[in-house]
Amino acid sequence: xxxxxxxxxxxxxxxxxxxxxxxxxxxxxxxxxxxxxxxxxxxxxxxxxxxxxxxxxxxxxxxxxxxxxxxxxxxxxxxxxxxxxxxxxxxxxxxxxxxxxxxxxxxxxxxxxxxxxxxxxxxxxxxxxxxxxxxxxxxxxxxxxxxxxxxxxxxxxxxxxxxxxxxxxxxxxxxxxxxxxxxxxxxxxxxxxxxxxxxxxxxxxxxxxxxxxxxxxxxxxxxxxxxxxxxxxxxxxxxxxxxxxxxxxxxxxxxxxxxxxxxxxxxxxxxxxxxxxxxxxxxxxxxxxxxxxxxxxxxxxxxxxxxxxxxxxxxxxxxxxxxxxxxxxxxxxxxxxxxxxxxxxxxxxxxxxxxxxxxxxxxxxxxxxxxxxxxxxxxx
Amino acid sequence: xxxxxxxxxxxxxxxxxxxxxxxxxxxxxxxxxxxxxxxxxxxxxxxxxxxxxxxxxxxxxxxxxxxxxxxxxxxxxxxxxxxxxxxxxxxxxxxxxxxxxxxxxxxxxxxxxxxxxxxxxxxxxxxxxxxxxxxxxxxxxxxxxxxxxxxxxxxxxxxxxxxxxxxxxxxxxxxxxxxxxxxxxxxxxxxxxxxxxxxxxxxxxxxxxxxxxxxxxxxxxxxxxxxxxxxxxxxxxxxxxxxxxxxxxxxxxxxxxxxxxxxxxxxxxxxxxxxxxxxxxxxxxxxxxxxxxxxxxxxxxxxxxxxxxxxxxxxxxxxxxxxxxxxxxxxxxxxxxxxxxxxxxxxxxxxxxxxxxxxxxxxxxxxxxxxxxxxxxxxxxxxxxxxxxxxxxxxxxx
Numbered sequence: 091x092x093x094x095x096x097x098x099x100x101x102x103x104x105x106x107x108x109x110x111x112x113x114x115x116x117x118x119x120x121x122x123x124x125x126x127x128x129x130x131x132x133x134x135x136x137x138x139x140x141x142x143x144x145x146x147x148x149x150x151x152x153x154x155x156x157x158x159x160x161x162x163x164x165x166x167x168x169x170x171x172x173x174x175x176x177x178x179x180x181x182x183x184x185x186x187x188x189x190x191x192x193x194x195x196x197x198x199x200x201x202x203x204x205x206x207x208x209x210x211x212x213x214x215x216x217x218x219x220x221x222x223x224x225x226x227x228x229x230x231x232x233x234x235x236x237x238x239x240x241x242x243x244x245x246x247x248x249x250x251x252x253x254x255x256x257x258x259x260x261x262x263x264x265x266x267x268x269x270x271x272x273x274x275x276x277x278x279x280x281x282x283x284x285x286x287x288x289x290x291x292x293x294x295x296x297x298x299x300x301x302x303x304x305x306x307x308x309x310x311x312x313x314x315x316x317x318x319x320x321x322x323x324x325x326x327x328x329x330x331x332x333x334x335x336x337x338x339x340x341x342x343x344x345x346x347x348x349x350x351x352x353x354x355x356x357x358x359x360x361x362x363x364x365x366x367x368x369x370x371x372x373x374x375x376x377x378x379x380x381x382x383x384x385x386x387x388x389x390x391x392x393x394x395x396x397x398x399x400x401x402x403x404x405x406x407x408x409x410x411x412x413x414x415x416x417x418x419x420x421x422x423x424x425x426x427x428x429x430x431x432x433x434x435x436x437x438x439x440x441x442x443x444x445x446x447x448x449x450x451x452x453x454x455x456x457x458x459x460x461x462x463x464x465x466x467x468x469x470x
Numbered sequence: 471x472x473x474x475x476x477x478x479x480x481x482x483x484x485x486x487x488x489x490x491x492x493x494x495x496x497x498x499x500x501x502x503x504x505x506x507x508x509x510x511x512x513x514x515x516x517x518x519x520x521x522x523x524x525x526x527x528x529x530x531x532x533x534x535x536x537x538x539x540x541x542x543x544x545x546x547x548x549x550x551x552x553x554x555x556x557x558x559x560x561x562x563x564x565x566x567x568x569x570x571x572x573x574x575x576x577x578x579x580x581x582x583x584x585x586x587x588x589x590x591x592x593x594x595x596x597x598x599x600x601x602x603x604x605x606x607x608x609x610x611x612x613x614x615x616x617x618x619x620x621x622x623x624x625x626x627x628x629x630x631x632x633x634x635x636x637x638x639x640x641x642x643x644x645x646x647x648x649x650x651x652x653x654x655x656x657x658x659x660x661x662x663x664x665x666x667x668x669x670x671x672x673x674x675x676x677x678x679x680x681x682x683x684x685x686x687x688x689x690x691x692x693x694x695x696x697x698x699x700x701x702x703x704x705x706x707x708x709x710x711x712x713x714x715x716x717x718x719x720x721x722x723x724x725x726x727x728x729x730x731x732x733x734x735x736x737x738x739x740x741x742x743x744x745x746x747x748x749x750x751x752x753x754x755x756x757x758x759x760x761x762x763x764x765x766x767x768x769x770x771x772x773x774x775x776x777x778x779x780x781x782x783x784x785x786x787x788x789x790x791x792x793x794x795x796x797x798x799x800x801x802x803x804x805x806x807x808x809x810x811x812x813x814x815x816x817x818x819x820x821x822x823x824x825x826x827x828x829x830x831x832x833x834x835x836x837x838x839x840x841x842x843x844x845x846x847x848x849x850x851x852x853x854x855x856x857x858x859x860x861x862x863x864x865x866x867x868x
Contacts, residue, residue: 218830221740221809245830246810267742287829292676292815292838299814299829358606368855418802425845429604429853430629430681433674433845440675444842447805451812457750 093388095163102145102156103163109136110171116438119294122174127252128296129174138207143181147189147205158329158394162336162387169340172445174295176210176249182333184211186326187257191274191314200255200276212253214244214300215323219266222454224259224323226267229302231260231275237308238262240275240283243301248452250298251288253279258302262317269320274313281305293448294441325398328406331453332394335387338413338449342380342420345442349376349424352431352439369427376423379416386412400466407459414456417446473770475542483546490554493519499555501822503730505836507678508557510593510635516557517590527564527588534572534580535588541773552722553729560632563587563594567640570657570706574698583638583659597627597641597660597684598707605856607642608651608704612686614643614658616693621645621658623666623689629850633669633682637662646701657703659695666690674846676839677817711852712782719786719793720847721769724762727800731755731807734833738807745807754806758799765792784864787857794847794854805841808834815839 095103113133122130137143145160147153154160161182168177185204188196188211203209220226229242240260250256256277264271277284283305286298314322353364353373363369390409393402421443425432432439450456475483498512520526528544530536539547552558559565568587571579586592603610612625623643633639639660646654662669666689672681698706735746735755745751768789772782805812811830818824819835828834848854862868 216810218811219739219742221738221745223741226742246813248813289814289816289829291813292842293813295813297814357602358604358609360606360609363605366855368858422845426848426853429849430599430846433842433849435673435675435677440842444675447841448813448838451810455806455809457754457806461750 095159099159099163102142102160103167105140106142106164106167107170109133109140109142110167110173114171114173116441119172119174119441123290123294128290129176133173134175134207137175137177143177143207144205146181146185147201151201151205153205158332158391161329161333161394162391165333165336166340166343166387169337169445170344172294172341172441176212176253178330178333178337179213179249180204180207180209180211180253183213183326183330184255184257186329187213187274187313187322188276190326191319191322195310196276196313203254209254210249210252211255211257212247212250214247214250214256214258215327216245216247218243218245218299220245222458223267224327225269225272225320227259227261227272228266229258229260231262231273233262234306236306237311238275238306240277240302240305240307243299245299246297247300248291248295248297250279250286250300251296255279256284256300257313258300259319259323260302264317271317272319272323273316274319274322275307275311276313277302277305277307277311281307291448293444321398324403327453328398328402329394331406331410332387332390334449334453335383335390335409335413338417338446339380339384339387341442341445341449342383342417345420345424345439345446346373346376346380348439348442349373349427352428363427372423372427376420376427379419383413383416404463404466407454407463410454411456411459411463414450414459417449418456421446475546479542479546482543483550486547486550487554489523489525490550490556493523494554494556495519497822498557502555502557503726504822504833505730505840506820506822510632513557513560514590517559520559521588521590526559527568529565530568530572530584534584541777545770545773548722549725552726555726558723560593562596562631562636562640563592563638566596566710567594567638567659570640570697570710573709574657574706576694576697578694579659579697592638593632593636594638594640595630595633595636595662595682595684597630597639599629600626601628605853607707608655610642610644610655612641612643614645614656614691616645619693621691621693621696623658623660623686623691625686627684627686628672628681630669630682630684631680633662633684634671634679639684640697642703642707645703649701652704654701655703655707656700657697657706658691659697660686660689660691664689664691674843676843677815678839678843680843712786719765719769719789720797721762721766721793724793724797724800725766727797727804728755728759728762730833731800731804734804734831735807737831738809740809751803751807754803758796758803761792761799762796765789765796768792784860787852787860787864790851791848791854791857797847798841798844801837801841801844804837808837812838 144153145156148155188200215224231238231240256279258275258277259272261271262273283303285301288298290296354362356363386409389405393405425443528537528539600610614621614623641658642655643658644654645656666687668685670683671679736744738745740748772785776782811834816829816835
């Protein structure tokens, strides 16, 4: 039993950590967030030059075939910096869907770009009525003479505002919420009939809702076989959940460090407030939530790239449930321990707190995953 | 044991409802119910309507313009006005400094300030907290040094709610450094337009400008603006804080927020069905509704116990803790109800006159910001930790 990273993995994590420390001060992040792009093109470029955008891809694409643990190492450090770049959306989820569902010519067309960071992919799987259920797809794809005609609306596409390619789930058959009949399409956002409503997110990112109004895509925009995408979506969002859990651990680490520092520095009644038992115990609870979350992020990373199974499903649901609860607890407890200062825009803690709560709204919240886990409970 | 309203109380409730039906501006009610931002003008408009009715300062003595409502009547007003979406009165003038002036102020101060609070000429803010004096309020450092017929004030106040609108501030200042911290504090009324005062906004995590820092640099304050005696300010401050706590349980506001939540959950869709029918979510709502039911009765018990006069004791601290936890739980559920749409922050939809298409539910836009903003409830007015200290000391003798 050994939970340590190997030398290569440690080097990878150190590389990202150094880069984040050097380039992603709190002040700079606020600037990146307020810019039109919503993140740092320069930082994205550096991730690319260091080969970090290629981590999960095969060697012939410039990557080193990294698995869950390598992705975890990168994501935790990006989480520590509250980095805004579309690593999760484009590299992990977009790249994953293209890899698994795409054919050789689609790989050739897009994967190199994703791995190098030149092609930014966004993933449009949710809809206004879907809540977190990605099988709840009402967007229709009808066969046309030249391919397919897409109609519908996709919701909360993080990174969709600047994506070069958007992967859209649409129904080619079946009733809404059926797993069967969902297909994936690679859509050029500049196509006629694609309308994006862009917005900032409460935690500093940017995204959009997308209306598809008679969008014509060619037959080779279809990723994988028609109607069979649900399993691919489930598998790849599982990888993304593991990555998001790793990011959350990085965010939680900093949130806990900031709170602990504050308890030691802030004096009231003539002593550091960390001398008060009620605050000590709350800090201990925050740390144990972090450690629970870290354990589940490690477990999630260990199955992220494994074969699909009920065990993998349960582990990923459990991990996201723990991360969601721990994140909200650390956010709220940390604000309370700081007092008013923890709620101010000028102080970085508030931004960590917001990210933690919003991570619970990405890829299913704690209730959603608890229900899925419970539905598969075994008597023994 | 009788938990019903009397015939007179029921008649009063009808009167309140008739007034709200007739006089509460629909645009203001819509903002309050939809958790939109209220402008200074909104507050002032409602204040004038209440004043004209004689209901702006019901808790004041009649000779100053109060109406001698009983605690039950006051409670009926809180419940009904919250239910209708009437704005809460900004408390700093009418409910905080005014009771102190009435109890401890000079005749001249009563004559000068109380009518101006009633007719809305003065907007007051509170100068209590300082960067180094939060929970430990008595350690405050803002100095007031007597110089002839003036005090010269130097220092800094913080978390000054809506200080950007205020023309008056009541401040706790240190007038004596030789004695115990609590014994060297005085209560000063300061005109915000006095030279040397600077107001700097503090932007909160939801992007809102609600609180401020207020800096004092050689600010000359006439000695007649001292309330009561020099160095006795801590007594007055504590008197005021008791008043502050009683309103902070926010039972009426929680009931309004719960009703909003249930309507929202009936519109949100999960698995093709209204979210309110979802097994887990409906239980989450049910739990907070039950907690609120209990807190509502606790609130009535406190009200009944002070029906004969007087102010509530440390029990109100318990209620502040539970009441704020309940409101935060409701805000948490409203944010959860909109699922992925908790993430976008569509500021244009916060405006009441927004006439574009809503990104999702018409009430979704403010919900995440509201959840984050209301983390303040368990921090301000004496943090919940401080309230628990009060309960353990005053009630339990620990």
